Amino acid sequence: MTNAILTGLMLGGMYALTAMGLTLQYGVARIMNLSYGEFLIAAAFASHWLFTGWALSPFLGLALVIPVAFAVSFAVYKLLLTPLVRRARTRDALEVDSILATFGLAFIVQGSMLSLFGGAYYSYSYLAFPVHLLGETIAANRLAALAVTILLGAVLYLALTRTRAGTAVRAVAVDPSAAQLVAIDVARTSALTFALGGALVAAAGVLVSTFLTFSASSGVVFTMKALIIVVMGGIGNILGCVIAGLLLGVSEALVASFVDPGLTLAVNFALFLTVLLVKPAGLFGRATR
Amino acid sequence: MTPRHIATGLVALAALTLLALVPRLVNPYHLALAISLLQYTVLATAWGLFSGPTRYVSLATTAFFGIGAYTVAVLGEVLPWPVVLLIAAALGMVIAALVGLSTLRLSGVHFVIFTFGLAELVRQLVVWFEVNKSRVLGRYVFVDITQSDIYWQLLLLAVATFALGWLIKRSRLGFALRIIGEDETVAAHCGINTTTAKVALFAISATIMTLAGAIMAPRWTYIEPSIAFNPMISFQVLIMALLGGTHRLWGPALGAIPLTLLFELLGARFPNTFTIIFGCIFLLIVYLLPRGVAGLLESLRIKLRGAPSRQVVA
Numbered sequence: 337m338t339n340a341i342l343t344g345l346m347l348g349g350m351y352a353l354t355a356m357g358l359t360l361q362y363g364v365a366r367i368m369n370l371s372y373g374e375f376l377i378a379a380a381f382a383s384h385w386l387f388t389g390w391a392l393s394p395f396l397g398l399a400l401v402i403p404v405a406f407a408v409s410f411a412v413y414k415l416l417l418t419p420l421v422r423r424a425r426t427r428d429a430l431e432v433d434s435i436l437a438t439f440g441l442a443f444i445v446q447g448s449m450l451s452l453f454g455g456a457y458y459s460y461s462y463l464a465f466p467v468h469l470l471g472e473t474i475a476a477n478r479l480a481a482l483a484v485t486i487l488l489g490a491v492l493y494l495a496l497t498r499t500r501a502g503t504a505v506r507a508v509a510v511d512p513s514a515a516q517l518v519a520i521d522v523a524r525t526s527a528l529t530f531a532l533g534g535a536l537v538a539a540a541g542v543l544v545s546t547f548l549t550f551s552a553s554s555g556v557v558f559t560m561k562a563l564i565i566v567v568m569g570g571i572g573n574i575l576g577c578v579i580a581g582l583l584l585g586v587s588e589a590l591v592a593s594f595v596d597p598g599l600t601l602a603v604n605f606a607l608f609l610t611v612l613l614v615k616p617a618g619l620f621g622r623a624t625r
Numbered sequence: 626m627t628p629r630h631i632a633t634g635l636v637a638l639a640a641l642t643l644l645a646l647v648p649r650l651v652n653p654y655h656l657a658l659a660i661s662l663l664q665y666t667v668l669a670t671a672w673g674l675f676s677g678p679t680r681y682v683s684l685a686t687t688a689f690f691g692i693g694a695y696t697v698a699v700l701g702e703v704l705p706w707p708v709v710l711l712i713a714a715a716l717g718m719v720i721a722a723l724v725g726l727s728t729l730r731l732s733g734v735h736f737v738i739f740t741f742g743l744a745e746l747v748r749q750l751v752v753w754f755e756v757n758k759s760r761v762l763g764r765y766v767f768v769d770i771t772q773s774d775i776y777w778q779l780l781l782l783a784v785a786t787f788a789l790g791w792l793i794k795r796s797r798l799g800f801a802l803r804i805i806g807e808d809e810t811v812a813a814h815c816g817i818n819t820t821t822a823k824v825a826l827f828a829i830s831a832t833i834m835t836l837a838g839a840i841m842a843p844r845w846t847y848i849e850p851s852i853a854f855n856p857m858i859s860f861q862v863l864i865m866a867l868l869g870g871t872h873r874l875w876g877p878a879l880g881a882i883p884l885t886l887l888f889e890l891l892g893a894r895f896p897n898t899f900t901i902i903f904g905c906i907f908l909l910i911v912y913l914l915p916r917g918v919a920g921l922l923e924s925l926r927i928k929l930r931g932a933p934s935r936q937v938v939a
Contacts, residue, residue, distance in 0.1 A: 368734060368737070370741075416908075419912065423915070428680075428733065431733070431734055432680065432682060432733070433911065433915075435682055435734075435737055436682070436867070436907070436911045437908060437911050437912070439860075439907060440904045440905070440906075440907030440908035440911060441904065441908065442904070443860075443900050443901070443903050443904030443907060444900075444901055444904035444905060444908070445904075446900055446904075447898060447899070447900030447901030447902075447903070447904060448901060450897070450900055451897055451898055451901070556745075556856075559741075560738075560741060560742045560745070563738045563741070564738065564742075567734075567735060567738060596753065596757070598749060598752060598753040598756065598757075599749070599750075599753060601742070601745060601746050601749045602746060602749060602750060602753075604742075605739070605742060605746050608738075608739070609727055609728075609739075612728075612731055612735060613727065616731055616732075616735075
């Protein structure tokens with residue numbers, strides 16, 4: 337039981353991290369990014385390449401991967417998504433258009449990775465020794481990844497709640513037109529937040545790659561889990577994202593060890609639907625409409 | 626009935642007769658291609674039937690297609706063919722109604738997320754059931770159905786789909802759906818039960834997709850969850866409907882025909898880079914043809930008729 341809960345918390349921490357970037361992209365920039373998981377896997381491949389080719393530790397690799405991912409995401413927003421933002425008359429229209437556009441993008445990224453790396457599964461061995469915690473044995477790389485996750489989450493939370501720029505970001509998330517009235521550059525804030533989300537997903541990809549095997553086509557699973565967590569936690573809510581992620585991880589681990597490992601996705605959907613039916617705005621979301 | 630109506634009817638009848646004769650006229654390869662064309666025409670039209678007026682993006686096409694195919698794999702040898710088809714249709718309808726009732730009350734994005742994973746969810750449940758209960762993964766489909774039979778059944782399904790779409794457009798349901806598509810709040814204030822209307826249409830569209838899957842099942846002799854619930858079907862149908870344009874009943878078919886041929890060609894010639902090409906086609910359509918070919922044709926027609934007459938109308 338302790339083992340299952342502990343595994344669940346580790347898994348949940350990873351889920352929370354993977355969903356954090358998406359909650360920013362969707363909550364602030366209003367882009368429902370269906371190519372999210374593909375970018376996560378791309379960062380995982382980058383980390384794999386840096387580690388096996390250059391013997392660079394993934395945690396140092398973060399310092400390289402994060403700025404690159406920030407720049408790439410910024411470019412994607414400027415080139416690919418700004419035309420859609422301009423074209424969209426309503427928020428719903430932008431949502432549909434962004435779903436379709438990022439969907440096409442997902443195929444392009446996935447196809448590129450498939451032709452570069454093939455369909456095989458990749459992994460590398462980093463910090464792969466056991467650590468004893470609360471009478472249970474855990475791999476050190478999972479623990480390290482969890483520590484970095486907590487650090488990133490805390491920094492992000494403080495930046496959003498304690499700084500001027502963070503306040504501007506939250507203002508755009510709540511009401512873009514009102515934010516404009518108090519001299520916030522909504523277009524710029526959206527672009528930068530989207531890029532920040534891209535940097536976060538890259539960080540998640542690097543961390544996940546230290547303890548999980550991945551392949552060019554495993555992005556979809558991450559997109560789906562991230563979407564479910566974002567909606568469950570309340571769109572744009574970092575704290576909700578963490579709690580929803582942990583909830584998902586623990587329930588998955590419990591079902592996997594006590595019922596059947598083949599039913600984890602069913603658990604995800606059951607949780608997702610239950611939360612939505614009880615609280616359509618998510619666990620911590622305010623009803624905006 | 627004006628002479629024009631009669632003429633249209635006669636042309637349609639002639640075209641249908643010609644289409645019905647296809648299996649007698651062509652070689653097996655072209656028959657297989659014709660079956661693919663009909664399959665995607667049916668699926669894309671059914672997709673447009675629901676997503677066109679409501680503007681909900683459904684990614685669950687393959688979930689229903691797979692349910693249909695699997696019903697045949699399980700029951701095909703046990704029961705007579707029409708009964709199997711009826712059971713498949715009923716299953717598709719019930720599952721669609723359940724999914725619709727639980728997700729269509731929520732905003733459109735939640736629906737996208739749920740349908741995005743639905744095929745995967747159904748696949749996992751089928752795998753779980755097969756491994757734990759029936760202890761087989763993968764089944765052989767032995768039914769006495771020829772390629773020509775598949776073709777004719779699909780043609781019949783296509784005609785039924787178009788007829789159904791035509792009837793819905795002219796019914797109270799169709800009118801209600803158009804208002805929902807324009808503005809859901811307005812629709813609710815007009816006293817339209819938006820959930821019932823959406824769920825009903827979703828169930829109709831899903832039933833057609835399930836039937837298409839059931840009819841197509843005998844084409845494979847061996848079936849397993851990853852074949853039946855292939856997510857590419859959902860994505861291809863979505864992009865076909867977008868290319869054609871979903872605000873017209875005949876729109877999705879306009880997209881289904883060229884793209885089926887294109888994918889057939891590309892899949893055979895560039896199997897490794899197919900995904901990249903698919904993504905590029907997807908982006909091109911989203912950016913260049915937001916209203917599809919049907920929308921393009923309409924704006925061309927307005928232009929050809931000349932600006933003056935348009936001003937009079939306006």
